[in-house]
Amino acid sequence: MRPFAVSCLVPIEGRMLFVRHTYGVAKGRILIPGGYLKEDELPSKAAERELFEETGVTARAEGLFAARCKGGQWILVVKMQYVSGEPHSDGYENNEVLLLKPENAILRPDITNMSRSIMKAYIECPDRIIPLSEDVPPTYDPQKYEFYGV
Numbered sequence: 001m002r003p004f005a006v007s008c009l010v011p012i013e014g015r016m017l018f019v020r021h022t023y024g025v026a027k028g029r030i031l032i033p034g035g036y037l038k039e040d041e042l043p044s045k046a047a048e049r050e051l052f053e054e055t056g057v058t059a060r061a062e063g064l065f066a067a068r069c070k071g072g073q074w075i076l077v078v079k080m081q082y083v084s085g086e087p088h089s090d091g092y093e094n095n096e097v098l099l100l101k102p103e104n105a106i107l108r109p110d111i112t113n114m115s116r117s118i119m120k121a122y123i124e125c126p127d128r129i130i131p132l133s134e135d136v137p138p139t140y141d142p143q144k145y146e147f148y149g150v
Helices: 043-055 113-124
Strands: 004-009 015-021 034-036 058-070 073-084 094-100
Touching (some): 004 113, 043 058, 058 113
Parallel strands (some): 004 073
Antiparallel strands (some): 058 073
16 A cells, blocks of 8 residues: 555535546545655645546645545545646546535445545535645755645
């Protein structure tokens, strides 16, 4: 198991972006898109890359919405601002892309537990975010540094 992953929370016109997974424990279920970080990749860049690869959607990472730590794996849920692109399946990791109202998504029997929990939190507080800071110390390479919440 790779230790670091991201999930992408992408609201588009009042609906949330989901994919139907084609493998693993989530096979056949819907979840918010995401994936693993590459070596030396920052979470925001991984989220933007994974989202585009899986759905064809371009979005900008705004900050962290939530984090899950389980058995040596950290998943950062990155809240994103939709920029462009018509959502479509990658035909590999997922076989369907859906735009669902969060209130409807949580009622579906085919949603993953993590995505259901994230949607419930989003419904309760859609503006919740730990923002990605623009503050980069002068001794750090901004391409290799992210700081949230400051």
